Every structure is written in C-alpha cells, then in structure tokens.
Amino acid sequence: MANKEPQKILLAHGGGGRLTANLIEKTILPKLANEVLNRLTDGAVLRVNGASLCFTTDSYVVQPLFFNGGDIGKLAVCGTINDLSAMGARPIALSLALIIEEGFPMEILDRVLDSVGRTSQEAGVPVVTGDTKVVESEAADGLFINTAGIGVLLPNVNLSFERIQPGDKIIINGTIGDHGMTILSRRKGIRFDSPLKSDCSALADLTSRILEAVPGVKFMRDPTRGGVAAILNEIAAGAGCDVVIEETALPIDPTVRAAAEMLGLDVLEIANEGKMLMIVASEDAKEVVRICRDHTLGAQAAVIGTVATPQEEGGGIVELLTKIGGRRIVQMPYGRELPRIC
Amino acid sequence: MMLDRVDDARKRIQDAVAALARPVNIMEVCGTHTVAIFRSGIRSALPSSVKLLSGPGCPVCVTDPGYIDRVMDLAARDDCLVATYGDMIRVPGKNGSLETMNRSNVHVVLSSDDAVHLAREHPKKTVVFVAVGFETTTPATAVAVMTAEKMNLNNFCILSAHKLVVPAMQALLSDPNNKIDAFLCPGHVSVIIGSEAYRPVVEQFRRPCVVAGFEPIQVLEGIAEICRQLADELPQVTSLYNAVVTPRGNTRAWKLIETYFEPYDGPWRGLGCIPRGSLRLKPCYERFDALVRFGIEEIPGQEPEGCLCGRVLCGLIDPPQCGFFGSVCTPDTPVGPCMVSSEGACSAWYKYGRRGTIHGK
Numbered sequence: 001m002a003n004k005e006p007q008k009i010l011l012a013h014g015g016g017g018r019l020t021a022n023l024i025e026k027t028i029l030p031k032l033a034n035e036v037l038n039r040l041t042d043g044a045v046l047r048v049n050g051a052s053l054c055f056t057t058d059s060y061v062v063q064p065l066f067f068n069g070g071d072i073g074k075l076a077v078c079g080t081i082n083d084l085s086a087m088g089a090r091p092i093a094l095s096l097a098l099i100i101e102e103g104f105p106m107e108i109l110d111r112v113l114d115s116v117g118r119t120s121q122e123a124g125v126p127v128v129t130g131d132t133k134v135v136e137s138e139a140a141d142g143l144f145i146n147t148a149g150i151g152v153l154l155p156n157v158n159l160s161f162e163r164i165q166p167g168d169k170i171i172i173n174g175t176i177g178d179h180g181m182t183i184l185s186r187r188k189g190i191r192f193d194s195p196l197k198s199d200c201s202a203l204a205d206l207t208s209r210i211l212e213a214v215p216g217v218k219f220m221r222d223p224t225r226g227g228v229a230a231i232l233n234e235i236a237a238g239a240g241c242d243v244v245i246e247e248t249a250l251p252i253d254p255t256v257r258a259a260a261e262m263l264g265l266d267v268l269e270i271a272n273e274g275k276m277l278m279i280v281a282s283e284d285a286k287e288v289v290r291i292c293r294d295h296t297l298g299a300q301a302a303v304i305g306t307v308a309t310p311q312e313e314g315g316g317i318v319e320l321l322t323k324i325g326g327r328r329i330v331q332m333p334y335g336r337e338l339p340r341i342c
Numbered sequence: 343m344m345l346d347r348v349d350d351a352r353k354r355i356q357d358a359v360a361a362l363a364r365p366v367n368i369m370e371v372c373g374t375h376t377v378a379i380f381r382s383g384i385r386s387a388l389p390s391s392v393k394l395l396s397g398p399g400c401p402v403c404v405t406d407p408g409y410i411d412r413v414m415d416l417a418a419r420d421d422c423l424v425a426t427y428g429d430m431i432r433v434p435g436k437n438g439s440l441e442t443m444n445r446s447n448v449h450v451v452l453s454s455d456d457a458v459h460l461a462r463e464h465p466k467k468t469v470v471f472v473a474v475g476f477e478t479t480t481p482a483t484a485v486a487v488m489t490a491e492k493m494n495l496n497n498f499c500i501l502s503a504h505k506l507v508v509p510a511m512q513a514l515l516s517d518p519n520n521k522i523d524a525f526l527c528p529g530h531v532s533v534i535i536g537s538e539a540y541r542p543v544v545e546q547f548r549r550p551c552v553v554a555g556f557e558p559i560q561v562l563e564g565i566a567e568i569c570r571q572l573a574d575e576l577p578q579v580t581s582l583y584n585a586v587v588t589p590r591g592n593t594r595a596w597k598l599i600e601t602y603f604e605p606y607d608g609p610w611r612g613l614g615c616i617p618r619g620s621l622r623l624k625p626c627y628e629r630f631d632a633l634v635r636f637g638i639e640e641i642p643g644q645e646p647e648g649c650l651c652g653r654v655l656c657g658l659i660d661p662p663q664c665g666f667f668g669s670v671c672t673p674d675t676p677v678g679p680c681m682v683s684s685e686g687a688c689s690a691w692y693k694y695g696r697r698g699t700i701h702g703k
Binding site: 007008010018019022261264266320321322323324325326327328329331334 | 344348352374377380381382383384385386387441442556558559562673674684685692693694695
C-alpha cells in the first residue's frame with residue numbers, strides 16, 4: 001500500500017499540524033517561493049527606506065462567533081496583533097475584510113464590529129482599510145473575517161531560530177489551553193457548562209515591554225492552532241536543538257485540565273489566543289518572568305522548560321518530563337482535534 | 343503526597359521484580375490506558391523487566407475490516423445518512439475511508455442521541471448509526487434504539503460492532519503463543535461490568551486481573567499490585583478503583599444491554615471470531631438492525647496486505663516490529679486502525695515514542 005498524500009483538502013489541512021505544514025511546503029510554497037516568504041515566520045519583515053516593517057495576515061472562521069472571553073471580532077484583532085508582536089514589532093495598523101453570508105443578522109454583525117472597534121482602540125492599533133463581500137446563503141457559515149496587520153520592528157530586536165542555544169529557558173506568560181477548551185465547550189453536541197474562559201487578548205504591550213528591557217530574548221511565537229506542542233516542535237526543528245519541558249511546571253487551569261482529560265485531549269495541543277512562548281538566555285529568564293507577572297496578561301507566567309543539546313543529529317525532539325518521573329515525546333500534532341477554533 | 347505515592351508504587355514494583363527475577367508481561371486491555379501510559383511516560387519509569395503490552399481494548403482497532411466496507415457501502419447510498427463517532431472516519435477500508443468520500447452523507451456525532459436527532463431532522467433518509475465500542479458505549483446505543491422505538495422512528499437503525507471485553511481476554515489466553523502474565527483492567531468498562539466479571543479469567547487461566555483508574559498514579563499502583571500478585575503467585579481479581587467500580591457493576595446499564603442485545607460469535611480484527619464476543623440486536627428489534635433492513639451479510643473483511651494490526655492487538659508484537667510502522671503507515675497516512683485511532687497502540691507508539699521507533703525508554 002502506497003503512502004499517499006490526500007488528494008482532497010481535509011479539515012486537518014487547516015489544523016495547524018503536520019498536514020498544514022505539508023500543504024504550505026509542498027503545494028503553496030513552490031509556486032510562490034521568495035526570500036521573505038521562505039522563512040515561514042508569522043509575518044514578513046520588509047526593509048523600506050531604512051525602516052523595518054512587519055506585515056502579516058490571518059483569517060478567522062471560529063464557530064461559535066461568540067464565546068466566553070471573546071468573539072470573532074476580538075479574535076480577528078488580537079490574533080493579527082499577536083502575530084506582529086511575536087515578530088518583535090509594534091503594530092501600527094490593521095485591515096479588516098468581512099465575508100458575510102446572505103441573511104446574516106445585522107444585529108450580530110453590529111456586535112462583532114463593536115468588538116472589533118473596542119479591541120483595536122484598547123490596543124491602540126486602528127483599522128485603516130477594509131473590504132466587504134456578501135456571498136449567497138450557505139456559501140459561507142455566517143461570517144468570516146480576514147485581517148492584515150502592519151507594524152514596525154522594535155529597535156535592537158533580533159528574534160530568530162539561529163540564536164537559540166542549549167541551556168536557554170522556555171517561558172510562557174500564563175495558563176495553556178484556555179481558548180481551545182472554551183470553544184470546544186460551546187460546540188454543538190459537546191456543549192457543557194463550565195467557567196472556562198478564552199484567553200483571547202492582544203499581547204503587543206507585554207511583548208514590547210519585555211523586548212525593550214531584555215535583549216536576551218531570542219525567539220517568540222504565539223501558540224495558537226496546534227498549541228504549545230506544535231510551536232515547541234517548530235522551535236526544536238528550526239533551532240536544531242532538543243526541548244525538554246516539565247509537566248509540573250506547566251500552568252494549566254484546573255477546569256481546562258479536567259475538561260481535556262474528559263475529552264481525551266492533550267492540553268499541550270490545545271489552542272491559545274493570548275499566550276506567547278518565549279525563548280530567553282538562561283540568565284534573563286527571571287527578569288522576563290518578573291515583567292510578565294507585573295503585567296495583567298502574565299500573572300501566571302512560568303519557566304516551563306529548557307532548550308537541550310540534541311540527542312540525535314539535527315535535534316528536533318521535544319520531550320516532556322512527566323509528574324510520575326517518566327519521559328515521553330511531544331509530537332507535532334496531526335491537526336484534526338479541533339477544527340475552526342480561530 | 344502524590345510524589346510519595348509515586349515513590350511508594352515504584353518501590354513496590356522494584357521489590358516484586360527483584361523477587362520474581364524474570365521478565366513480566368502485563369497487558370493493558372484498554373486503549374484509554376494505553377494513551378494514559380504513553381502520555382505519562384510510565385514505560386520509561388518501569389524496570390526493564392516489566393513490559394507493557396497494549397491489548398484489544400480500542401474499539402476502532404478491533405472492528406473487523408469488513409465492517410468498515412459495509413459502512414462505506416451504506417454511506418455511498420443516496421437514501422442513507424451515516425452517523426459515526428469521529429474516530430471511525432479515518433479507518434481505511436478496501437475503498438478508502440469515510441473521510442475521503444463524499445462527506446455530505448457522513449455525519450460525525452458525539453453521542454448516539456445525536457444520531458437519533460439526525461434521523462428526526464432527515465425523515466426522508468435512513469440514518470445508520472455506526473455502533474462501535476465495548477460495554478461503555480453499548481448502553482448508549484441501547485438507549486438510542488429504545489428512544490427510536492418509543493418515538494416510532496422508522497428511519498433509524500444501527501450497524502452493531504459492539505463487543506465484550508472478557509471473552510476477548512479469554513480468547514487471547516487460549517492462544518498457546520500468548521505472552522500475557524497479567525491484565526491491567528480498564529476502569530470505565532469495569533464500572534459497567536463490575537470487577538467480578540474478571541473472575542473466570544483468574545480462575546480459568548490463573549492470571550491477575552487488576553482494575554485501575556486512568557490517572558498516572560492509579561496506573562502505576564495497578565502495575566505494583568499486579569507485580570506483587572505475580573511475585574506471591576496469588577492471582578486475584580482486585581479493584582483499585584473502588585470509588586466507582588463495584589463487584590457487580592452497573593446493573594441498570596447491564597439490563598439495557600441485555601434487553602436489546604444478545605452475544606454471538608462475531609468477527610474481530612486480528613482475533614477472528616470470538617465465542618460470544620460480539621453483540622447484535624435481538625431478533626425482536628431487527629427492524630433497527632441495518633444488516634436486516636438492507637439485507638447485508640456480515641462477511642469478515644481482509645486486513646490490508648502487510649498490515650500487522652491484528653498481531654499488535656494480541657500483544658504478539660510491538661508496533662515498531664511491523665514493517666509499515668512509521669514508514670508507509672503514519673497518523674497522516676494510516677494503513678491500519680491502530681494508527682488511526684487516538685487510542686490505538688501504533689498511534690500512541692508513534693506519537694509518544696522516540697521518533698516512533700523505540701518504545702518510551
């Protein structure tokens with residue numbers, strides 16, 4: 001039996017796991033390859049008249065449109081701001097494109113746009129251009145949003161895989177899995193009542209404080225689809241190192257933990273929308289955690305692991321030290337566990 | 343407190359292993375245990391002489407390949423809607439999987455109740471519920487049939503692949519080549535069937551049957567208890583999950599199963615036909631039986647050529663000993679069900695084992 005790639009697009013192609021990576025690398029990239037795109041970072045860095053601009057885009061198809069802690073509008077603003085933040089940029093402007101299904105209630109659109117307005121105002125990143133399309137009934141599921149964002153690279157920031165070394169610490173600014181579990185708890189069929197709340201928030205203020213104070217920050221990435229597991233695998237592969245994280249150090253809300261166990265999901269693979277994974281030099285770790293904890297979006301920040309010398313050539317292995325004293329591999333998620341979480 | 347329990351359990355395992363002075367093979371019957379064991383790195387925390395074998399307790403994995411083909415045939419009909427748990431949609435049959443075919447006829451449901459609702463919403467189609475699972479999911483299927491019966495719902499039926507755990511354990515031990523010294527029995531199935539259900543296994547085959555929960559520490563304590571029983575040569579039925587597992591189980595759930603289903607010698611992947619190991623609807627409910635309604639014969643299917651899922655399910659080989667493992671067969675492109683199901687042994691080895699090649703040591 002041949003090892004065939006799927007001949008049609010599967011939901012898992014959108015899941016942020018291995019199939020997404022395959023789609024990008026084998027189908028999209030070969031046709032569009034260029035020096036900037038090939039880096040496959042969260043956005044592009046463009047040198048324009050001596051300034052370094054960051055540019056990124058993201059589409060939002062979350063279901064349900066409203067959930068505890070956020071909605072598709074807030075998500076569309078925060079998600080794109082966070083992509084720019086992860087690149088070490090200060091976001092300066094957003095675009096907003098709406099794809100609306102015929103018959104969509106005006107009142108709901110109003111609420112979503114209120115949320116877009118409020119979130120962009122709070123973050124200090126205005127929507128400066130946009131587009132509206134309406135498609136026939138059933139050609140889209142209510143409302144899809146695309147935002148693009150542009151930002152300016154903060155001075156003296158150099159975030160790249162190349163700077164990551166064994167001994168560096170891995171920090172996250174709070175609990176993991178909150179967003180994905182919240183969405184799942186509202187899904188038709190699973191719906192269960194819980195105090196779960198999405199962590200959806202814009203991280204630009206927190207990341208710029210960190211980057212301004214600590215030049216030893218080497219890499220940042222927001223663990224959205226595919227969760228912490230996906231990003232750590234990307235980091236390990238990109239840096240050619242191994243990564244070791246400790247189960248007892250992972251900040252996890254007890255409700256999220258219980259819900260994930262009930263549904264048989266690994267919290268490490270569940271999406272976040274207000275979290276940043278940061279790789280920092282060991283001597284700077286304490287300071288980064290302190291800055292996080294002084295910020296409203298980082299009260300439960302923690303060092304969750306360490307970059308390690310590769311056990312095999314090329315590295316790329318992510319291991320979890322479990323609370324019972326065992327070790328196991330944390331793989332790149334396949335990507336089908338939670339479709340349409342963002 | 344937790345760490346004290348971990349240290350204590352590990353010490354008891356060490357002591358028993360020293361007294362035994364021989365390798366020990368413990369089969370975790372259930373896929374949920376398999377995942378819990380891999381996810382918590384328990385294999386790497388055990389002495390090298392204690393080996394864990396993954397058993398036939400993943401419902402997707404033990405479903406006969408012919409069953410998948412029958413589901414595919416039904417999903418291809420214009421007058422049918424297939425309602426299935428998500429785990430089944432990626433299992434390949436001889437003509438692909440439900441995931442790769444026209445999805446509009448295939449509905450992923452999270453409960454048997456959803457399947458009944460689907461039938462109410464689509465009165466012009468016949469909804470076929472893909473009824474797989476052990477004693478844990480069978481009562482829910484029984485409730486669905488009961489609901490359809492009460493509602494006089496004529497467009498709902500089930501294709502039963504429900505199975506019973508204990509006959510499979512007996513079948514495994516009846517194979518002279520088996521390497522199983524003891525069973526770690528699943529907490530959730532035991533809630534339904536009761537710990538006494540394992541008594542025949544202990545009495546007939548003199549193998550310890552220890553029921554444990556799914557927390558890593560509960561699994562570790564279960565293994566410690568098994569090692570002690572082996573060292574003392576006193577195999578017993580023991581439940582370490584007393585908070586929820588009673589000797590007789592959930593009699594109400596059993597009653598539901600017995601009202602609607604009867605055991606028969608049905609086909610299992612890898613294990614062949616196990617005497618009274620499968621469940622089908624009783625003749626008085628045959629109007630809800632997809633086999634009867636569509637005049638389908640239950641013909642055992644063929645495993646994909648070269649796929650060794652059957653041997654993996656019996657604990658005869660570890661997944662990496664299959665030539666397909668990690669090369670042609672991966673979670674992205676699964677050949678056999680043990681790689682498809684999140685509770686399958688191959689998927690767990692691939693996902694949590696180092697580079698998918700050696701086990702978690």
